[in-house]
Amino acid sequence: MRLYRVINLDRGVVLAERARMASRARERLRGLLGSEGLSPGEGLILRPCWQVHTFGMRYPIDVLFLDAKGIVARVVLGMRPGRLSPLVLRSRTVVELPAGVLRETGTRPGDRIGFQPDFPRRTGTPAAGTYLSRRD
Numbered sequence: 001m002r003l004y005r006v007i008n009l010d011r012g013v014v015l016a017e018r019a020r021m022a023s024r025a026r027e028r029l030r031g032l033l034g035s036e037g038l039s040p041g042e043g044l045i046l047r048p049c050w051q052v053h054t055f056g057m058r059y060p061i062d063v064l065f066l067d068a069k070g071i072v073a074r075v076v077l078g079m080r081p082g083r084l085s086p087l088v089l090r091s092r093t094v095v096e097l098p099a100g101v102l103r104e105t106g107t108r109p110g111d112r113i114g115f116q117p118d119f120p121r122r123t124g125t126p127a128a129g130t131y132l133s134r135r136d
Contacts, residue, residue: 003118006043006095010112013105015064016043016097018118023047038098045115049094050087057081060099064113065091072111075102 006016018041037059038044046052052063063076065088073090078099095113107113 004045005116005118006045006097007114007116008105008107008111009114010110011106013107015095015101015105015107015113017041019043019045019095019097019115021045021047038096040098042098044096046094046096048092050089050091051085052079052094052096053084054079054081055084062097062099062102064095064097064102064107066093066095066113068092070113070115072107072109072113075108077102 002021003018004016004021005014006019007014020043022044038061050065054061058081060078060080063079063085064072065074065076065085067073067090070093074086074088076085079085101107
């Protein structure tokens with residue numbers, strides 16, 4: 001499974017250094033179920049996705065709902081285990097992060113989020129991330 005860096009382009013902050021992409025139905029269905037938690041810097045990208053749940057999970061998560069252009073449509077802070085998120089019809093992508101990340105970074109609706117594939121980087125600051133095309 002490919003890893004991506006998740007970046008809030010408007011605030012210039014990294015939300016996750018190592019986010020897994022779940023774009024196949026089986027991967028999205030499994031999601032974070034059975035995991036012990038998300039470590040700092042980790043995340044899960046679900047695509048396509050309009051709604052998530054935390055049934056069977058043992059830890060809270062922050063949830064970002066992104067529209068087709070990578071704009072934050074909705075933020076759910078600290079979604080506790082055993083919950084169903086709102087249905088966000090504008091959403092095309094969901095990013096699940098460790099609880100507290102979105103508050104710490106000030107991420108809110110309207111912010112632009114980018115994804116940068118995890119590949120060997122040259123020294124120096126990487127260029128701003130780009131939103132993934134449908135083929136990724």
